[in-house]
Amino acid sequence: MNAISRSARSQGLPWNRVLLDKVATRGSGHTPNKKRADYWNGSVRWVSLRDTFRMDQGLISETTASITHAGLANSSAVVHPSGSVILLRDAGIGKSAVLQSDMAVSQHFMAWSCGPRLNNWYLYYYLQSMKSEFERISNGSTIKTIGLDYFRQLTIPLPEIEEQCLISRMLLDIDEFLASLEQLVTKKQAIKQGLMQELLTGRRRLPGFTEPWRTRRLCDLLTYEQPSPYLVRTSKQLDAGRVPVLTAGKTFILGFTNESHGIFRDHPVVIFDDFTTTSKYVDFDFKVKSSAIKILKARDGADLRFVHGRMQLIDFSLGDHKRYWISEYSKQELLVPDVEEQTAVAQVLADADDEIDALKVRIEKARSVKQGMLQELLTGRTRLPVQGEDDE
Known part of the structure; x- marks a missing residue:
């Protein structure tokens, strides 16, 4: 077949859907008896629910637990070959991975060893594109799961193996790009953390600043306001709205409200959780959820960004469940420079x-592009030209 006719077959005709069991060998797993010490900590890697965090990252190379050959022989667990595609069917439904080496799995997983007509990375990405469907069809009152009957009947669109490989390569490339960006973010965050430790403590000075630092209490640097006028009235927040509702904790933006009164507009400020001592720098209009929030502003001679950054380095031990700002936290003593150096340091960190x-x-843009590619390439809406093996 010449290149033109081969490409026409690849791009011009719709893909057939085939039963996955016809192009891959399906298996599952089991958990050996946990009371038998001789069944555990062996040489056989065993993927379990404790490895959920390792899924959806392409290859899975390590496992939290391992079993022995005795554990394998005395249970229904089997070793699935390297390259097999696994899928979590409950307690994290739809997460998938490709085995980097031979591994066993628990009963919570499905596993497919692909035959010659199916590329394992094509199957991995197809399963990734099916996540919302897996969530939709799962059932169970306590832990949702997908029954085995579903997988016995599961069909997939199947282009020629060459097109599968091209699709997989494109998606692998964007995943590699995403991984490189995420590694760069991790590196930059580590660099920034190092800068904070050096610049906010005076161990390292910026050029042009030589004046000695002096000790000041937080209450001499910051003033506080109670949150009462800015508390949101509704108990449940909107997914979208005019004004964000904030917390000083990890969540930060709890949701949104369309309330028009009691909006804090005199920013920038730091919101401080009086019970946990966590804090967030805020430079936009907001309302708050908790009456335990203190709203902190800089006094004359203090740069708010610098002081907030320095607060992140305070080693403060929590004791009883009580409010801390007035009684203890505001009395913390810090070594700080004059306001000009504070501002310069804050700008470097900003x-x-x-x-x-x-x-x-x-990263978010690349993820959006990847999602679009999954929908286009794995449905056949966008086709890739396949180079013919024979050129006539």
């Missing part, structure tokens, strides 16, 4: 944050 934020935006 520039580092901007660089990290820009990388995160690139």
Whole structure:
């Protein structure tokens, strides 16, 4: 077949759907008796629910637990060959991975060893594109699961193996690009953390600053306001709205509200959780959820970004469940420079944050592109030209 006719077959005709069991060998797994010490900590890697965090990253190379050959022989667990595609069918439904080496799995997983008509990475990405469907068809009151009957009847669109390989290569390339960006973010965050330790403590000085630092209490640097006028009235927040509702904890933005009164507009400020001592820098309009929030502003002679950054380095031990700002936290003594050096240090750290934020935006854009590619390439809506084996 010449290149033109081969490409026409690849791009012009719709893909057939085939039963997955016809092009791959399906298997599952089991958990050996946990009371038998001789069944555990052996040489056979065993993928379990404790490895959920390793899924959806392409290859899985390590496992939290391992079993012995005795554990394998005395259970229904089997070793699936390297390159097999595994899928979590409950307690994290739809997560998938490709085995980097021979491994066993628990009963929570499905595993497929692909035959010559099916590329394992094509199957991996197809399963990735099916996540919302897996969630939709799962059932169970306590732990949702997908029954084995579903997988016995599962069909997939099957282009020629050459096109499968091209699709897989494109998606692998974007995953490699994403991984490189995420590694760069991790590196930049580590660099920024090092800068904070050096610049906010005076161990390293910026050029042009030589004046000695002096000890000041937080309450001499910051003033506080109670949150009562800015508390949101509704108990449940909106997914979208005019004004974000904030917490000083990890979640930060709890949701949104369309309330028009009691909006805090005199920013920038730091919101401080009086019970946990966590804090967030805020430079936009907001309302708050908790009455335990203190709203902190800089006094004359203090740069708010610098002081907030320095607060992140305070080693403060929590004791009883009580409010800390007035009684203890505001009395913390810090070594600080004059306000000009504070501002210069804060700008260096802000520039580092901007660089990290820009990388995160690139990551989100790349993820969006990948999602679009999954929908286009794995449904056949966009076809890739396949180079013919014979050129006549």
